[in-house]
Amino acid sequence: MAxxxxxxxxxxxxxxxxxxxxxxxxxxxxxxxxxKMSEVHGMAQRGGSVSNQVRYGQKVHSxxxxxxxxxxxxxxxxxxxxxxxxxxNPKGVAVINDYQIPSxxxxxxxxxxxxxxxxxxxxxxKTTVIKxxxxxxxxxxxxxxxxxxxxxxxxxxxxxNIDWEAAIRKNVKESTADVNIKAFKAGMEALAE
Amino acid sequence: xxxxxxGNEAVAQGAYEAGLIYAAAYPxxxxxxxxxxxxxYKKDIxxxxxxxxKVALExxxxxxxxxxxxxxxMKMVGVNVAADPLFSFAxxxxxxxxxxxxxxxxxxxxxxNEQDNRHYAKFAKIAMVEPSDSQxxxxxVKAAFEISEKxxxxxxxxxxxxxxxxxxxxxxxxxxxxDKKPYVKNVQKFDLVxxxxxKLRMELEVRLQELTDFSNETDLNYFEWxxxxxxxxxxxxxxxxxQEVFGNTASYLKLGFTYPLPIKxxxxxxxxxxxxxxxxxxxxxxxEQLNAAGIACVGKAKIPKMGELxxxxxxxxxxxxxxxLIEYDGSSVAHRPPVLCAGCPHRGxxxxxxxxxxxxxxxxxxxxxLGNAPPLNAKDTCICMGGAPSIGHGAQKVFNKADEKxxxxxxxxxxxxFHTGMNSLVxxxxxxxxxxxxxxxxxxxxxxGHQDHPGTGFTLQGMPTKALEIADVVKALGIDHxxxxxxxxxxxxxxxxxxxLALDEPSVIITRWPCVLKKQxxxxxxxxxxxxxxxKVDADACIGCKKCINTGCPALQFNDxxxxxxxxxxxxxxxxxxxxxCPVTAITRVGE
Numbered sequence: 001m002a003x004x005x006x007x008x009x010x011x012x013x014x015x016x017x018x019x020x021x022x023x024x025x026x027x028x029x030x031x032x033x034x035x036k037m038s039e040v041h042g043m044a045q046r047g048g049s050v051s052n053q054v055r056y057g058q059k060v061h062s063x064x065x066x067x068x069x070x071x072x073x074x075x076x077x078x079x080x081x082x083x084x085x086x087x088x089n090p091k092g093v094a095v096i097n098d099y100q101i102p103s104x105x106x107x108x109x110x111x112x113x114x115x116x117x118x119x120x121x122x123x124x125x126k127t128t129v130i131k132x133x134x135x136x137x138x139x140x141x142x143x144x145x146x147x148x149x150x151x152x153x154x155x156x157x158x159x160x161n162i163d164w165e166a167a168i169r170k171n172v173k174e175s176t177a178d179v180n181i182k183a184f185k186a187g188m189e190a191l192a193e
Numbered sequence: 194x195x196x197x198x199x200g201n202e203a204v205a206q207g208a209y210e211a212g213l214i215y216a217a218a219y220p221x222x223x224x225x226x227x228x229x230x231x232x233x234y235k236k237d238i239x240x241x242x243x244x245x246x247k248v249a250l251e252x253x254x255x256x257x258x259x260x261x262x263x264x265x266x267m268k269m270v271g272v273n274v275a276a277d278p279l280f281s282f283a284x285x286x287x288x289x290x291x292x293x294x295x296x297x298x299x300x301x302x303x304x305x306n307e308q309d310n311r312h313y314a315k316f317a318k319i320a321m322v323e324p325s326d327s328q329x330x331x332x333x334v335k336a337a338f339e340i341s342e343k344x345x346x347x348x349x350x351x352x353x354x355x356x357x358x359x360x361x362x363x364x365x366x367x368x369x370x371x372d373k374k375p376y377v378k379n380v381q382k383f384d385l386v387x388x389x390x391x392k393l394r395m396e397l398e399v400r401l402q403e404l405t406d407f408s409n410e411t412d413l414n415y416f417e418w419x420x421x422x423x424x425x426x427x428x429x430x431x432x433x434x435x436q437e438v439f440g441n442t443a444s445y446l447k448l449g450f451t452y453p454l455p456i457k458x459x460x461x462x463x464x465x466x467x468x469x470x471x472x473x474x475x476x477x478x479x480x481e482q483l484n485a486a487g488i489a490c491v492g493k494a495k496i497p498k499m500g501e502l503x504x505x506x507x508x509x510x511x512x513x514x515x516x517x518l519i520e521y522d523g524s525s526v527a528h529r530p531p532v533l534c535a536g537c538p539h540r541g542x543x544x545x546x547x548x549x550x551x552x553x554x555x556x557x558x559x560x561x562x563l564g565n566a567p568p569l570n571a572k573d574t575c576i577c578m579g580g581a582p583s584i585g586h587g588a589q590k591v592f593n594k595a596d597e598k599x600x601x602x603x604x605x606x607x608x609x610x611f612h613t614g615m616n617s618l619v620x621x622x623x624x625x626x627x628x629x630x631x632x633x634x635x636x637x638x639x640x641x642g643h644q645d646h647p648g649t650g651f652t653l654q655g656m657p658t659k660a661l662e663i664a665d666v667v668k669a670l671g672i673d674h675x676x677x678x679x680x681x682x683x684x685x686x687x688x689x690x691x692x693x694l695a696l697d698e699p700s701v702i703i704t705r706w707p708c709v710l711k712k713q714x715x716x717x718x719x720x721x722x723x724x725x726x727x728x729k730v731d732a733d734a735c736i737g738c739k740k741c742i743n744t745g746c747p748a749l750q751f752n753d754x755x756x757x758x759x760x761x762x763x764x765x766x767x768x769x770x771x772x773x774x775c776p777v778t779a780i781t782r783v784g785e
Contacts, residue, residue, distance in 0.1 A: 036361045047747055061436040062437040107747060107750045125519060
């Protein structure tokens with residue numbers, strides 16, 4: 001299935017990876033692709049590590065990708081990028097949010113937040129680091145951090161010919177649509193830099 | 194029109210289109226969203242949460258007997274609870290078509306075991322279908338109702354986590370109203386006394402023979418001929434994985450109708466291909482039946498029977514192929530386990546309970562299972578839903594007989610109490626053990642994402658209903674010693690635990706406070722008020738003793754350099770549990 005593209009979104013429960021997966025997959029569907037998306041519910045919602053896989057192409061069979069297969073890894077949290085790095089194709093692209101959410105062992109002082117995550121990843125694959133939290137905040141809505149990352153993803157996968165503004169409007173509250181579209185554009189620019 | 198749906202959404206859509214009239218379930222991952230989505234069709238379908246899976250299935254059986262198309266949904270362990278009516282209703286057979294959805298969880302994403310419920314179809318002697326994606330999930334619901342009514346069999350609709358929770362494209366259709374079948378009293382079919390069952394037992398074998406013939410003929414089991422060097426038999430999501438790995442380099446016998454198996458068709462397929470692989474997730478359910486029929490195949494000798502399959506696992510097992518991976522040292526990555534939320538009402542209770550010595554904590558299924566993790570460490574056992582009080586009772590009896598100074602504290606949630614915890618509590622009263630039962634009433638079914646239950650005052654379809662008061666129920670079950678406490682008030686919790694430990698009779702402590710994530714009802718708001726403000730650490734006063742950190746609240750972080758604690762104001766809801774444990778009153782409440 002060489003024509004199938006693999007996108008891996010990872011982060012922490014509550015960061016809005018699922019919404020991005022939803023906008024992404026409905027947009028791809030409307031553009032005529034076959035799409036499969038896989039996410040795991042349940043325990044992961046309570047602040048656990050979450051992943052969301054989107055696969056698209058002419059015909060997609062498996063909802064799951066394997067390790068070494070993601071064309072792009074979008075990590076909503078810094079440490080999570082390292083946890084999921086083995087899923088990235090060595091020729092793929094990593095887009096990492098410079099945003100740390102310490103996990104329970106770190107909060108309790110039992111473990112340290114890993115040092116040099118970005119340097120490790122940069123030394124292995126083509127990497128873009130984005131301060132999506134700061135960008136979102138500067139646009140007036142810290143919660144649209146996920147959409148900033150979505151913009152970077154669209155650029156990174158060269159999917160800019162799809163009408164994403166419409167897809168965003170379809171999936172977010174009307175009151176936040178404008179700021180989310182700004183966030184989306186800012187994300188696209190962030191990757192271009 | 195096409196929509197991107199999860200398998201669960203597709204089942205709901207298919208059931209709606211197929212003229213479903215009645216559905217019931219008890220929430221359980223990965224099945225929960227099936228009923229939540231069916232419930233949206235308020236005008237056409239009655240959809241209900243039942244207190245447990247047995248009650249759900251029994252209600253659905255009643256609806257079928259009355260003549261309606263009916264569907265029950267549950268996670269795989271729920272089918273264990275519902276097995277009693279299932280096995281006997283297989284003898285009766287249906288009036289209106291009946292489907293039991295079993296959502297299995299290979300890989301144990303959120304379950305206590307990894308059982309393969311395909312065995313239930315063979316065990317109970319009922320038909321089984323297995324969709325491999327969302328379109329099939331929708332189509333097979335329709336097919337299953339037709340099979341059910343044509344042959345009289347209940348149908349086991351077997352899904353797995355990846356089918357339930359993966360999204361794929363589905364063609365949406367219209368609802369086709371199916372006339373309810375007339376109810377005709379028929380004791381020779383529905384009154385299972387031994388004389389009737391003996392006769393139905395023979396009819397069941399005849400039905401299975403008819404279903405075997407159907408299995409060999411139906412398009413649900415189909416060939417896909419490509420190269421014949423490798424032939425693959427697969428069902429469910431394993432078929433999609435096989436396609437991913439082998440594409441058109443292999444031929445396929447795709448099985449959608451998997452009990453009874455189409456042995457004739459399988460023999461025909463086996464005769465055409467050089468090497469026959471059976472690719473199935475979990476147990477060698479298909480493989481064993483092929484072996485019994487004398488059909489040579491390769492299955493679990495190469496493919497793992499534990500955990501989830503994936504294209505990666507299959508490619509490695511059968512072709513020895515592995516992708517090149519990025520090599521790196523990921524050992525610095527810390528675990529990120531799920532935790533009780535900031536402001537979770539269970540935290541205060543577990544903080545106090547975890548301090549008690551010489552107790553065994555008999556836990557149960559739900560968010561409060563997360564009380565097991567450090568630093569709370571407040572759980573010894575958890576076996577099955579509703580089992581905490583009865584498992585606790587048995588242990589307590591033995592401790593008492595052996596004269597060990599151990600006390601058992603059972604913890605059970607509100608929804609879990611109504612599930613089967615009530616029966617367990619009756620046993621404690623009846624057989625007189627001094628087991629302490631703590632009912633952690635957070636006013637909702639929490640872990641599965643906020644479903645109503647008999648104590649919340651609302652039905653699945655949003656109708657106001659009588660809210661059972663747990664304290665009244667407990668009293669009626671024969672418990673004489675009952676205390677209701679606010680779990681956010683540590684002194685109250687401590688006092689209640691000491692009170693219960695001093696009693697030599699069964700007691701119940703109810704901790705009553707809503708889940709911090711719950712959308713509060715009007716009644717909740719008037720009883721509990723709303724969270725206001727947050728807690729803040731005065732850095733000058735903080736002595737870095739980590740007492741507050743030991744509540745395990747994710748809003749609190751200990752800084753190794755400054756040796757002080759900081760509270761994340763975005764996460765903090767101002768529950769004040771940390772404030773109460775601080776020995777130097779460095780934590781205060783701000784922003785009310």
